[in-house]
Amino acid sequence: MKKWSTVIIGILIFNTVLAEDGYRLWLRYNTIDNVSLLQQYRQQVTSINCPSDDARLVSANQELQTGLSGLLGKKIPLQTAVINGTVMLALPTHLPFIRKQIGDTAMARLGDEGFIIRTIKYEGKNITLITANKQAGLLYGAFHFLRLLQTQQSIRQLSISSTPKIKLRLLNHWDNLNRTVERGYAGNSIWDWQRLPGYIDQRYLDYARANASIGINGTVLTNVNANAVILTADWLQKVAALANAFRPYNLKVYLTARFSAPVEIGNLKTADPLDPAVRKWWKDKTDEIYKYIPDFGGFLVKANSEGQPGPQNYNRTHADGANMLAEAVAPHDGIVMWRAFVYSSETPEDRFKQAYNEFKPLDGQFKKNVLVQVKNGPIDFQPREPFHPLFGAMPQTPLMMEYQLTQEYLGFATHLVYLAPLFKEVLNADTHSKNENSPVAQIVDGTTDEHTLTGMAGVSNIGSDINWTGHPFGQANWYTLGRLAWDNTLTPAQIANEWIRQTFTNKQAFVDTVQQLMLASREIQVNYMTPLGLHHIMGYGHHYGPAPWYNKAPRADWNPVYFHKADSIGIGFNRTATGSNALAQYQPAVRQQFENMGTCPEAFLLWFHHVPWDYKMHSGKTLWETLCDKYYSGVDSVRWMQRSWDHLKNYIDTERFNQIKQLLAIQEQEAVWWRNACLLYFQTFSNKPIPEKYEKPDHTLAYYEELEFPYAPH
Numbered sequence: 001m002k003k004w005s006t007v008i009i010g011i012l013i014f015n016t017v018l019a020e021d022g023y024r025l026w027l028r029y030n031t032i033d034n035v036s037l038l039q040q041y042r043q044q045v046t047s048i049n050c051p052s053d054d055a056r057l058v059s060a061n062q063e064l065q066t067g068l069s070g071l072l073g074k075k076i077p078l079q080t081a082v083i084n085g086t087v088m089l090a091l092p093t094h095l096p097f098i099r100k101q102i103g104d105t106a107m108a109r110l111g112d113e114g115f116i117i118r119t120i121k122y123e124g125k126n127i128t129l130i131t132a133n134k135q136a137g138l139l140y141g142a143f144h145f146l147r148l149l150q151t152q153q154s155i156r157q158l159s160i161s162s163t164p165k166i167k168l169r170l171l172n173h174w175d176n177l178n179r180t181v182e183r184g185y186a187g188n189s190i191w192d193w194q195r196l197p198g199y200i201d202q203r204y205l206d207y208a209r210a211n212a213s214i215g216i217n218g219t220v221l222t223n224v225n226a227n228a229v230i231l232t233a234d235w236l237q238k239v240a241a242l243a244n245a246f247r248p249y250n251l252k253v254y255l256t257a258r259f260s261a262p263v264e265i266g267n268l269k270t271a272d273p274l275d276p277a278v279r280k281w282w283k284d285k286t287d288e289i290y291k292y293i294p295d296f297g298g299f300l301v302k303a304n305s306e307g308q309p310g311p312q313n314y315n316r317t318h319a320d321g322a323n324m325l326a327e328a329v330a331p332h333d334g335i336v337m338w339r340a341f342v343y344s345s346e347t348p349e350d351r352f353k354q355a356y357n358e359f360k361p362l363d364g365q366f367k368k369n370v371l372v373q374v375k376n377g378p379i380d381f382q383p384r385e386p387f388h389p390l391f392g393a394m395p396q397t398p399l400m401m402e403y404q405l406t407q408e409y410l411g412f413a414t415h416l417v418y419l420a421p422l423f424k425e426v427l428n429a430d431t432h433s434k435n436e437n438s439p440v441a442q443i444v445d446g447t448t449d450e451h452t453l454t455g456m457a458g459v460s461n462i463g464s465d466i467n468w469t470g471h472p473f474g475q476a477n478w479y480t481l482g483r484l485a486w487d488n489t490l491t492p493a494q495i496a497n498e499w500i501r502q503t504f505t506n507k508q509a510f511v512d513t514v515q516q517l518m519l520a521s522r523e524i525q526v527n528y529m530t531p532l533g534l535h536h537i538m539g540y541g542h543h544y545g546p547a548p549w550y551n552k553a554p555r556a557d558w559n560p561v562y563f564h565k566a567d568s569i570g571i572g573f574n575r576t577a578t579g580s581n582a583l584a585q586y587q588p589a590v591r592q593q594f595e596n597m598g599t600c601p602e603a604f605l606l607w608f609h610h611v612p613w614d615y616k617m618h619s620g621k622t623l624w625e626t627l628c629d630k631y632y633s634g635v636d637s638v639r640w641m642q643r644s645w646d647h648l649k650n651y652i653d654t655e656r657f658n659q660i661k662q663l664l665a666i667q668e669q670e671a672v673w674w675r676n677a678c679l680l681y682f683q684t685f686s687n688k689p690i691p692e693k694y695e696k697p698d699h700t701l702a703y704y705e706e707l708e709f710p711y712a713p714h
């Protein structure tokens with residue numbers, strides 16, 4: 001009796017002393033609050049046996065000690081003796097019995113980063129074996145084992161084998177050297193360049209831990225709108241210090257390369273990629289980088305896009321530029337990620353089509369260590385985009401997926417939007433490029449065109465805010481990137497479920513409600529921002545709030561009116577053969593579905609068609625009525641999210657409960673703003689009433705048009 005109360009008090013104390021400020025992300029390791037499960041786990045997990053002949057094993061071992069001791073509410077020691085309940089980490093090179101136990105084929109399947117977790121008998125003892133071919137696999141296996149306990153799953157008879165589907169699983173930081181973050185809404189850059197290389201902030205280690213826990217194995221430290229200074233010796237020493245801090249977590253660093261660096265920091269007259277002096281400069285620079293960082297990952301390049309310099313300045317192609325850098329990094333096993341996000345202000349062509357037009361002809365011309373990095377959709381990270389037509393169109397080139405975690409167009413760090421449904425929608429889309437079933441997922445993971453160099457990146461939403469991502473639910477999007485890049489067959493529900501359990505609580509009622517809310521959140525946002533295929537109708541420059549009327553940008557394709565094309569007849573961008581014919585960039589099966597108004601999914605209708613206001617939708621209602629319904633239902637659903645959240649007060653800490661409650665209230669106001677501003681504006685073209693049953697907009701269109709936000713984050 002006495003013993004039990006001590007345990008319970010111990011648990012209470014342990015759980016309450018730590019402030020729930022969100023800093024610990026999904027690695028909280030609070031003591032399991034289910035008493036019978038805790039008892040079981042305590043029998044099944046008694047000690048850790050782990051070699052320490054590699055930095056990654058030291059990390060795995062430390063994490064297991066911290067994690068298991070926290071979860072089990074008692075110290076779980078590292079010891080060499082194997083007893084019942086030992087969690088043993090070992091490679092076949094450490095313990096030859098493993099290869100026999102697991103079998104050659106099963107081991108081969110793991111590659112360099114996969115792992116196996118198995119309950120086995122070893123020297124007559126019941127143990128959990130975590131094994132892999134390489135140290136990285138053991139590290140990932142250790143985190144997976146912790147996840148099983150954190151999500152309160154049975155660990156009685158484990159037989160798990162897991163291998164990443166994608167090789168390069170990366171964050172892209174759009175962080176500037178002055179610590180501002182382009183499109184960052186969670187504070188400053190976490191890279192404290194001023195105090196590097198001397199000062200290693202604990203944050204760097206926790207950042208690396210978090211990434212390792214979800215399988216992220218690379219990070220591009222700097223903005224794609226690059227600064228050449230990062231490539232100078234002083235700064236490379238700072239980068240090396242970060243690389244050293246990350247290495248024990250199997251996290252490689254990459255940098256963005258400013259194409260004009262040979263001119264800016266190298267005193268050359270040109271950056272022409274075919275000029276021998278330029279090529280030599282990059283080669284020498286790369287060799288220098290590898291002196292500081294022997295396992296440097298490589299370069300990410302934004303060239304000839306939105307004012308960035310590139311090979312086209314010298315009448316060379318993207319392939320010429322990429323291959324020059326590829327040659328420089330190749331001797332060091334480095335790679336080049338060359339972005340396909342290009343569109344030119346001089347080209348009158350539909351912006352949708354420009355990346356495809358420029359890159360498709362270059363298929364087959366890139367060196368083996370180049371990936372072309374393609375945004376998920378053809379325009380720019382909108383709440384909903386059709387899949388980018390380059391997917392499936394460049395079979396000879398590995399195409400890397402670029403998602404955006406930072407919510408530039410999705411309500412900044414204010415709106416609760418879980419992005420897994422968006423990411424999966426794109427992955428599941430069938431490109432029809434090879435046969436009936438060539439979904440984007442299989443283009444990106446290399447299955448369709450047999451590529452082994454594969455990648456997936458997320459533009460980071462991380463900053464110096466105590467909870468890393470500003471919105472507590474932004475963490476879920478970082479989490480999703482890692483989990484999906486590791487295993488693109490996971491569903492949004494599975495990912496949400498495990499994230500909620502680790503981040504908040506395992507209490508079923510909470511998990512169920514929050515999971516439902518997360519899964520619905522993206523469609524809700526589409527409804528109150530850009531329903532039925534509307535896109536790019538946000539405020540100019542900062543991208544905050546609605547501005548469908550905006551028409552003063554220095555270039556046409558930055559104006560919302562360019563994208564929605566509302567007029568007295570209807571609304572939407574005709575991208576069929578009678579319009580820009582962007583649809584011709586898709587395979588016939590995709591094109592046919594989209595080009596017919598009747599078969600085009602209504603969610604994409606205005607992406608591809610200029611649709612009359614009176615057009616009858618599948619429901620029998622007109623387009624205008626449906627547009628009104630969507631905007632109103634979006635707002636109603638945010639109110640539903642608020643009510644659902646309010647019911648959860650007693651399940652979690654007040655800190656995060658209150659934060660999210662406040663953020664949802666702002667989200668509701670902003671949803672109303674989007675709805676009213678968009679409907680009032682589009683109504684000037686449709687000349688039709690907002691149905692009587694709906695609450696009336698509380699401001700005039702003029703009021704919304706006059707709002708200005710000079711200090712909104714950029």
Ligand code: BDP
Nearest residue numbers: 182183224225302341380381
């Ligand atoms: C857009 C952003 C801009 C980025 C650009 C890019 O508005 O800040 O530089 O994408 O991806 O979404 O290069």
